[in-house]
Amino acid sequence: MKRFKRSIGAGLTLIFILYFIYNFFVPGVDVLLSINSFFGFRFTNNQNLSFTQGSVYSFGLLSIVCGYCIFYSFTNFSRKENFDITLDFKNGIIYLLIIIQMLVWILVIVNIISSGISLVNIFDFSTSNEADLLFSTSWKYPFIDMLSNCLPVCLFLQFKFSKKINWILVFLFSFWLFISLLSGWRYRIILFFLFIVVDFLILKKWSFIRIFLGALFLSISLSWLTLNRMAIAKRQFHLITFDLSLFDVRIFATEFSNSRTFKATLIYLDSHPEIKALGPGSWLRFLENKGKPKRDFPNFERPKPWILEVTKVWIPPGWPWNPNPAVTQMEEFFLTFGWIGLLIGMFAVGFWVGFLDVLVKDPVFQSFKVVGIALLFQWTTRGFFLYQLQITIVCFLPFLLLWLAKPYLSHVSAANKA
Numbered sequence: 001m002k003r004f005k006r007s008i009g010a011g012l013t014l015i016f017i018l019y020f021i022y023n024f025f026v027p028g029v030d031v032l033l034s035i036n037s038f039f040g041f042r043f044t045n046n047q048n049l050s051f052t053q054g055s056v057y058s059f060g061l062l063s064i065v066c067g068y069c070i071f072y073s074f075t076n077f078s079r080k081e082n083f084d085i086t087l088d089f090k091n092g093i094i095y096l097l098i099i100i101q102m103l104v105w106i107l108v109i110v111n112i113i114s115s116g117i118s119l120v121n122i123f124d125f126s127t128s129n130e131a132d133l134l135f136s137t138s139w140k141y142p143f144i145d146m147l148s149n150c151l152p153v154c155l156f157l158q159f160k161f162s163k164k165i166n167w168i169l170v171f172l173f174s175f176w177l178f179i180s181l182l183s184g185w186r187y188r189i190i191l192f193f194l195f196i197v198v199d200f201l202i203l204k205k206w207s208f209i210r211i212f213l214g215a216l217f218l219s220i221s222l223s224w225l226t227l228n229r230m231a232i233a234k235r236q237f238h239l240i241t242f243d244l245s246l247f248d249v250r251i252f253a254t255e256f257s258n259s260r261t262f263k264a265t266l267i268y269l270d271s272h273p274e275i276k277a278l279g280p281g282s283w284l285r286f287l288e289n290k291g292k293p294k295r296d297f298p299n300f301e302r303p304k305p306w307i308l309e310v311t312k313v314w315i316p317p318g319w320p321w322n323p324n325p326a327v328t329q330m331e332e333f334f335l336t337f338g339w340i341g342l343l344i345g346m347f348a349v350g351f352w353v354g355f356l357d358v359l360v361k362d363p364v365f366q367s368f369k370v371v372g373i374a375l376l377f378q379w380t381t382r383g384f385f386l387y388q389l390q391i392t393i394v395c396f397l398p399f400l401l402l403w404l405a406k407p408y409l410s411h412v413s414a415a416n417k418a
Helices: 002-007 010-032 047-074 087-114 142-161 167-183 186-203 208-233 249-255 258-270 282-290 306-310 329-356 363-381 385-417
Strands: none
Touching: 010 047, 010 186, 010 249, 010 258, 010 329, 010 363, 047 258, 047 329, 087 142, 087 167, 087 385, 142 167, 142 186, 142 363, 142 385, 167 186, 167 208, 186 208, 186 363, 208 249, 258 306, 258 329, 282 306, 282 385, 306 329, 329 363, 329 385, 363 385
């Protein structure tokens, strides 16, 4: 019972910390440092705009709390069946996870070769040819790249259910980390670290020192990855630095600058009502385009989703590089569907977080809870609902396979007991 009470609020706590940073801390830094431009776009001093932005953040957080509280107040959620976690069952889980990872890596290698990348050149650190960089690749099969999001989940589960750290786990983790760094997959690395930290905080008693160490570990990891991500991905290894003092408050605010993107997009859409009107139907158009072959589009390229276009169309022509500014999920709901979309969308998020915060019965469902809570980082930081939904489904795929394999694994355990 103590474990149940201790774990309540973990998801809500994380999402409030993230939204505090994005919605209040960074805008406060912008005011303090007098930052009035972003990627060459100058902000206007508009009190109505500031009021709208503040109202979106306030009502969005209120909707999360409402959804969360209603789940707890009116939902009699109980799960009657627990996984029978025996030693043999744990071994079966580990074997299945290894098989899943091997199959996914085979598909990834096929995708790399089909995309025109030389496997030999991947391991040739002396080359910086764009055609041989995983970071710059236009994947032949994007769904395989999406499927590879389940690899850090499999590694986390393998780590959790292993009796001890073994060479297979070390090899699989090292190879995944190596490819992730070369591919610039920063969010996948952060997610894996979040899996470990969230799992530790849920299973152990909360204390100041444990929370401090977890926050320190994530801060150092995020800082180092941010400073060196492009140097590693583009194989400019001479630019790698371990001077974390370079990650100052300006860089921190830039990394969490979704509020700036939101403000610039609001200004742009306010003067382009014809583009703003395309928002409510953008999800449907995206799904329709996904169902059509590429040959039906000019240059065999599908149109980008509406939200990804409007959140960078305001960047002035001639800007020296091609940035990809992002909004939070809260901001995307408002930009796409207005106030109704914001309230309903964030209410659903709060309901989902409430569901996650009651999953504490056994190691398998607790692992599901950990992955779900860690994914709130991705849901918060990148506002493109349909894409985040795909990532979430892929990350939960190992749990689906474990559930489907449970009768066979349990049968093995029962046979061994007999």
